[in-house]
Amino acid sequence: MVLPASKSISNRLLIIKALSSKDFSIEGLSDSDDTKALQMGLQATADVVDTCDGGTTMRFLTAYFAATAQAKTLTGSESIKNRPIGGLVDALNHLGAEITYLEKTGYPPVQTSGKALSGNTVEINGSVSSQFISALLLVAPTLPEGLTINIKGDIVSEPYIGMTLGLMKQAGVKSKYEKKTISVAHQDYVSEGMTVEGDRSAASYWYQITALANEAELVLQGMNEKSLQGDAIFTQMANTLGIKTEFTPEGAVLSKIKNLCLTLWLDFNGTPDLLPTMAVICCLKNIRFRFFGVQNLHFKETDRIVALHNELMKLGFCIKEVQDGVIEWNGERCEPQEAISIATYNDHRIAMAFAPAAIIFPGLQIENPEVVDKSYPNFWNDLKSIGVTIVEV
Numbered sequence: 260m261v262l263p264a265s266k267s268i269s270n271r272l273l274i275i276k277a278l279s280s281k282d283f284s285i286e287g288l289s290d291s292d293d294t295k296a297l298q299m300g301l302q303a304t305a306d307v308v309d310t311c312d313g314g315t316t317m318r319f320l321t322a323y324f325a326a327t328a329q330a331k332t333l334t335g336s337e338s339i340k341n342r343p344i345g346g347l348v349d350a351l352n353h354l355g356a357e358i359t360y361l362e363k364t365g366y367p368p369v370q371t372s373g374k375a376l377s378g379n380t381v382e383i384n385g386s387v388s389s390q391f392i393s394a395l396l397l398v399a400p401t402l403p404e405g406l407t408i409n410i411k412g413d414i415v416s417e418p419y420i421g422m423t424l425g426l427m428k429q430a431g432v433k434s435k436y437e438k439k440t441i442s443v444a445h446q447d448y449v450s451e452g453m454t455v456e457g458d459r460s461a462a463s464y465w466y467q468i469t470a471l472a473n474e475a476e477l478v479l480q481g482m483n484e485k486s487l488q489g490d491a492i493f494t495q496m497a498n499t500l501g502i503k504t505e506f507t508p509e510g511a512v513l514s515k516i517k518n519l520c521l522t523l524w525l526d527f528n529g530t531p532d533l534l535p536t537m538a539v540i541c542c543l544k545n546i547r548f549r550f551f552g553v554q555n556l557h558f559k560e561t562d563r564i565v566a567l568h569n570e571l572m573k574l575g576f577c578i579k580e581v582q583d584g585v586i587e588w589n590g591e592r593c594e595p596q597e598a599i600s601i602a603t604y605n606d607h608r609i610a611m612a613f614a615p616a617a618i619i620f621p622g623l624q625i626e627n628p629e630v631v632d633k634s635y636p637n638f639w640n641d642l643k644s645i646g647v648t649i650v651e652v
Contacts, residue, residue, distance in 0.1 A: 260465060260641060262457030262481040264289040265488060266634045270297050270315050271423055272453050274323055274397045275430050277301050279448035287455040287481075292632045303331075310335040310367075312560065312605070312633060314342050317367055318390045319397065321347060325356040326398035330373035332361065338560055338605055340367050346384050347391040354378035354402070379404035385414035385439070388555065392441075393423040399443035400432045410439040415555045418489020418529045425487045429453065457481025459490035461635050462511075463536040464611050466493060468645075469513045470500045470540050471618040477645075480510040489530050496533070499523060500540060520546060528552025531559075535612035538567050538586070542576040543619050547590050554584030560633075561604035570613060573599050574620060600624040607633040614642065624652060 269289035274297075276283060288294065293313035300308045300320045308324075308331050310316040317339055324331045334340075345365030348358045357372035379402065383391055392408060399406035414420070424434050424441070431449040435442045462482055469475040484506040494504045494511075501519040505512045523546055527534045534553050541548045556563040564580055571578055575595030578588045599620055603610040607630045617623040631638040639649055 260477060260479050262479050263461050263635050263637065264455040265458040266291045266293055267419065267422060268426065268455050269294045270319060271397065271426050273297050273301060274319050275426065275448050277323065278401050279450065281449055283450040284452045285455065286452065289455065290636055291634045293634065307332045307334065310339060312336045312338055314339065315390055318344060318347055318394045321369060322351060322394035322398050324371045325351045325358060326376055326401055328373050328375040330371060332368060332370045334368035342558060343387055344369065346387050347394055350381045350383045350395060353381050376402055380407045382409045382411060384412045385410040386412040389416035389419045392420050396423050396441065396443065400446045400448065403445060405444040408441045415528055416531060422487045456483050456486055456488065459486060459488040459493065460532045463493045463533055464615060466497045466502055466513060467536050467540050467615045469502050469515065471543055471615055475515060477513045478510045479513065482511040490533055492530055493533055523548045526551045531556055532608060535563060535567055535608050538578065539612050539616060542571055542588055543616060547588055549587040551585050553586060560606040566604045566606065566609050570601050574616060600626055603627045603630050605630055607631050611635065611638055
């Protein structure tokens, strides 16, 4: 099985390339809808740019157009119009941009004025989205005096900030990160070429299939042992689920082992995209859990905590958000539906996290299956390639 290219890495490299003083090649770019939308936005000559359903696309392009002094109107889907961008806009305006909201304050669509950035220090809340910080970091070396970012509050999805800084370093840009302060001097991006890793978020669904199958051995091509992606931690999490990972020249080999836990407590503050996968696995494997640090899942493509609660109920499992950002399952069951149809809420991760449940619930239906195009367009074909029967209804 060949993993899709990382959308997160692809999107960052596209911004770096667009800001680079020297053109370079990107090998293995993601074919996801989000990456395609970002490419189109960077190439757009029209005044209005449609970011479609990409939160990263909206946030990265807002910073890019502000840093390159371009007057643009950025809009997107109804889902995007309900995803916050206020922290990023406030930071950019503090640096000299004049970005205005066209509908609801704090949310897209937004309009950049074309006024150049001139400041060199900014403060931003880290508890809403790490994408705000990554967006600022990517444009930081192009500012006349560089940029110092002071982060206040807790930092969600911090591994994504590390990924951004790691890719910037590969492209020749140095930075300093200590005590919630990141400093980037004015300097040029310079690279001879970059290669995109296989997507570790996508790999989690193959771990899920391995965990749920009675017998399984899968080879995942494109999965590097040393990864910039925070979601690579799923390899360690998988040990508690009874899955061993062996890295070979052919790829990562997943196989079943016996050390299956009965109860799991995990903090997902740094890796929220893994939460839907893990919650579904644990319920289906009868592993009680308490998961922390998931409060920002209320503000993804959908409210993923509500979505998980609703759809797991259909399978007969009653999970609860016991306090903000903490969900648990103590083994409580309810009667599963006879004909199960999973609503996906226009959210790719909900669709892919529930699809492997068909191993336990044959005939399971996934509504609006095309939502996987956002990050993993070949997901259904890849399932077919391992023998899964998929029928359009």
